[in-house]
Amino acid sequence: MIKVDSEHILEMLANEYPDAKCELSYKTPFELLVATILSAQCTDVRVNIITGDLFKEYNEPDDFAYMKQEKLEELIRSCGFYKNKAKSIIGASQMIIESFAGNVPDKMEELLKLPGVGRKTANVILSNAFSRPAIAVDTHVFRVSRRIGLASGNTPDEVERELMDAIPISMWSLAHHLLIFHGRRRCTARKPQCEGCCISRYCKYYTKGGNRVE
Ligand code: SF4
Structure with missing residues (x-):
């Protein structure tokens, strides 16, 4: 060698x-957060198909925080692990509203507090949504x-x-x-x-x- x-x-x-570049489709840090949670054990192509429809109607923390979990499960069913992912998206949306004034946080330690967000997802958000080295x-x-x-x-x-x-x-x-x-x-x-x-x-x-x- x-x-x-x-x-x-x-x-x-x-x-x-x-x-x-990032192959997930998104327009805002929150959309990227949702797409990244959906992408676990799922292809970016499949996620983009799901979010292509989903984000037309729902793309703000408010849209998900008060949504019935069963409803979100139906909307994201084809990406696998949809029950856990629905729970994470709803939980993260609630925390973003209650603890971060409705905005996706731009610090690693804060991102890690969100349900369903580990270091990999946090680094994807920091890098792509906030142009931080990660x-x-x-x-x-x-x-x-x-x-x-x-x-x-x-x-x-x-x-x-x-x-x-x-x-x-x-x-x-x-x-x-x-x-x-x-x-x-x-x-x-x-x-x-x-x-x-x-x-x-x-x-x-x-x-x-x-x-x-x-
Ligand atoms: S395809 Fe992967 S394993 Fe093979 S030479 Fe390239 S980097 Fe190495």
Whole structure:
């Protein structure tokens, strides 16, 4: 494996995926919060179909805070885990109204107080809705960064810390999108398409002969 810094790897990925960005559709921080809660164990394409209809009628905390859970469950049923997600969206909406004057908070410690919001979701909101440097570690970021050798931690929190150490802060948010794009399009969970991968020379998984690093 040729040793190279993380910045160089990300630059190569940026050439490969010049349009890397958040693939969830949203217009406001609150819409992004709802979409991100819905996206757990669900594709962004499916979430966008659901929110395309949902947000036409309901897109403010007030719309959800007083909604019957069964009604919201019906509206989001096709995204899986809809009972828990409905509960989280209603609970988060109530807290946003009661504790944050109706606005999605823009601080990690406050976001983490919202029902259904963990570090990954909070980082997605901070990065995309508030342009704060943040690396949200989802399943793709976790898998791809460990395969490449940018991280080796066994938990998303450990990998997040390693990536924050390895990557310049100015590239944190972009790194998140690039690793997701690469994970969805080439470095897939079931079978990475290493032949032709733009960073194979620098990738731990590839240069070690495809030994699985999951
Ligand atoms: S060489 Fe293979 S394992 Fe490494 S980043 Fe590319 S696709 Fe993923």
